Amino acid sequence: MPLTPDRLDNVERVIQAAPIGICVTDAQGRFERVNPTYCEFYGYREEELIGQPFTLVVPEANRPILQALHDRFIAGEDDEELAQEWEVHGKDGELRNILARAARIVDNQGAVKKVTFVVDITERKRMEQRLEFLARHDELTGLLNRRAGLALLEEEIARSRRYSTPLAIAACDLDHFKRINDRHGHAAGDNVLREAAMRMRRALRQHDHLVRTGGEEFLVILPGISLAEGWQAMERLRLALSATPLEAPPLTLTLSAGVAELAPGEDSDALMERADRALYGAKEAGRNRVLEAAQPVMGKATKSG
Incomplete structure (x- = not known):
C-alpha cells in the first residue's frame, strides 16, 4: 500500500533509526534522504549524497540499466519492487553486494518518491562464491x-x-x-x-x-x-x-x-x-x-x- 501524506512524519523517524540502509529519491532519481546506516555502508557523509543521482553508488556500466528501472518504477502501477541483488560500490571504490527493495510514496505536494531499503549481503555473497569454488x-x-x-x-x-x-x-x-x-x-x-x-x-x-x-x-x-x-x-x-x-x-x-x-x-x-x-x-x-x-x-x- 502506498504511503500517504499523513504518514510521512513517521517515515523520517523510521529512516533515521533503522538498522538497515534507507534512502529516498525523487522522481528523477536524486537523493533526498539517506539514513545513517546508508551513509555508513557507502562511506559518504549525508551532505555528499543529497542532490546526487542514486546511480553514484552503482558501477558505471550498470547505471543506465538502474536508471531505466527507476524510471519505470516511478511511472508504473506497482507500489513495491521485488527484492533484488545488486553490485554497488562505496566511496572507496570497493565493490559490495546488496539486497534492495523499494516502495513508492507520495509527498504532501503530490510528488512521487521512491524509498529503497538496502541490506548488506557482501559477506554472504563471498561465502557463497567461496563454497561454489571449493565444490570444484x-x-x-x-x-x-x-x-x-x-x-x-x-x-x-x-x-x-x-x-x-x-x-x-x-x-x-x-x-x-x-x-x-x-x-x-x-x-x-x-x-x-x-x-x-x-x-x-x-x-x-x-x-x-x-x-x-x-x-x-x-x-x-x-x-x-x-x-x-x-x-x-x-x-x-x-x-x-x-x-x-x-x-x-x-x-x-x-x-x-x-x-x-x-x-x-x-x-x-x-x-x-x-x-x-x-x-x-x-x-x-x-x-x-x-x-x-x-x-x-x-x-x-x-x-x-
Whole structure:
C-alpha cells in the first residue's frame, strides 16, 4: 500500500533509526534522504549524497540499466519492487553486494518518491562464491579437484569423439614427496604443492587442464594432441618443474608421469588405468621421467570390452 501524506512524519523517524540502509529519491532519481546506516555502508557523509543521482553508488556500466528501472518504477502501477541483488560500490571504490527493495510514496505536494531499503549481503555473497569454488577446486592449490576433473575428462572424451580429434592425458606425481613431509614438515609440504602446481600450470597450454587428484598426485588433460605430442608436453613440464630449485625448503622438484592417448571405444576408467600403469612404470624405472602407456589390446579398449 502506498504511503500517504499523513504518514510521512513517521517515515523520517523510521529512516533515521533503522538498522538497515534507507534512502529516498525523487522522481528523477536524486537523493533526498539517506539514513545513517546508508551513509555508513557507502562511506559518504549525508551532505555528499543529497542532490546526487542514486546511480553514484552503482558501477558505471550498470547505471543506465538502474536508471531505466527507476524510471519505470516511478511511472508504473506497482507500489513495491521485488527484492533484488545488486553490485554497488562505496566511496572507496570497493565493490559490495546488496539486497534492495523499494516502495513508492507520495509527498504532501503530490510528488512521487521512491524509498529503497538496502541490506548488506557482501559477506554472504563471498561465502557463497567461496563454497561454489571449493565444490570444484582444491583449496590448497586452487586446481580443479578430483570430482570436477573427472567430470571434465568425460566432457573432453565426448568432444574428442564428436569431432574426431585426439585426446591425451597424463597421470603424474611428485617424486619422494613423503620425504619432504617427513624432513621439513607438512607446512613445507603444502608450500611445495602450491609451488609445483603453479609451475606445472605455467608449463601447460591455456586450454590444457591440470587436476589435483589427491596428495601429490595430478591428472593432466591434453585436448587435441596425440600420444607423442602428449609425451613432449609432459617432458617440457617435467623439465620446467626441476629447472629452478626451491628456496624453502631447499630442494629440486622432480616428477614422474605416464601418458596415454584415448583409443577408439575406450572409456575414462580404462584410459586412466593405462596412464596409471605407465606412471608406475616410470617410478619403477627410477622416477623423474615420462613414459608412454601401452596401446590397449583390440577388443579390450573399455573395461566392459
